[in-house]
Amino acid sequence: MADLEKYLFLTKLYAQDAFSSIDWSHPSLYIAVASILFNPIWWNVVARMEYHNKTLTKLAGGNAKWGCYGLAVAIFSLGIIRDFLYERALNAQPLYAPLAAHPYTKPLAVALFLTGNILVLTSMYALGVTGTYLGDYFGILMDARVTGFPFNVTDNPMYWGSAMSFLGTALWYGKPAGVVLSVVVVVMYKIALAFEEPFTGAIYARRDAERKKAGAKAQ
Numbered sequence: 001m002a003d004l005e006k007y008l009f010l011t012k013l014y015a016q017d018a019f020s021s022i023d024w025s026h027p028s029l030y031i032a033v034a035s036i037l038f039n040p041i042w043w044n045v046v047a048r049m050e051y052h053n054k055t056l057t058k059l060a061g062g063n064a065k066w067g068c069y070g071l072a073v074a075i076f077s078l079g080i081i082r083d084f085l086y087e088r089a090l091n092a093q094p095l096y097a098p099l100a101a102h103p104y105t106k107p108l109a110v111a112l113f114l115t116g117n118i119l120v121l122t123s124m125y126a127l128g129v130t131g132t133y134l135g136d137y138f139g140i141l142m143d144a145r146v147t148g149f150p151f152n153v154t155d156n157p158m159y160w161g162s163a164m165s166f167l168g169t170a171l172w173y174g175k176p177a178g179v180v181l182s183v184v185v186v187v188m189y190k191i192a193l194a195f196e197e198p199f200t201g202a203i204y205a206r207r208d209a210e211r212k213k214a215g216a217k218a219q
Contacts, residue, residue, distance in 0.1 A: 032089035040192040072133035093177040100174025112168030119161025
């Protein structure tokens, strides 16, 4: 018990020391936070506008698929900007030597980054463009739920894979500020899912009810 208490005490001191090394005065840190917060808020608002008013479909000349492709380009572009702002924020932060020099830091960073990217890329491959980029809000629904890899590992591989990549990058560069930003990413994705999952579930429940109703009429 004494060894455990000593370990927990040292871990707390280490975390406090790492946290105190963050340069909270640098504006790039808050710009990165703003970008992390903005992206999921923006795509949820726009997707719901599409669902209720067909806003993007109308802008695409009445073609829902092209409207979804336009949203995909916008979300992908915002992601690149967010990643650039994240990297810029890390570059402006001081290196925390104990984290950077720890023998397990780099291997863990590589494992997180590679695993995260595998989850993201394989989920995109499994879902396709419209499945990845909110096609269900455009009325482009999948025939059945995808249950193969990586969805047999986690229900939201793109979100958690992205968060793992953020954390892996922070550890690789030995920047505690990046760990804090990674926590912001996780919290924001959790909030986004609290809105997205029930709404998407309702879309498919409505589709299934309409199919059942149509089947009953056919009989």
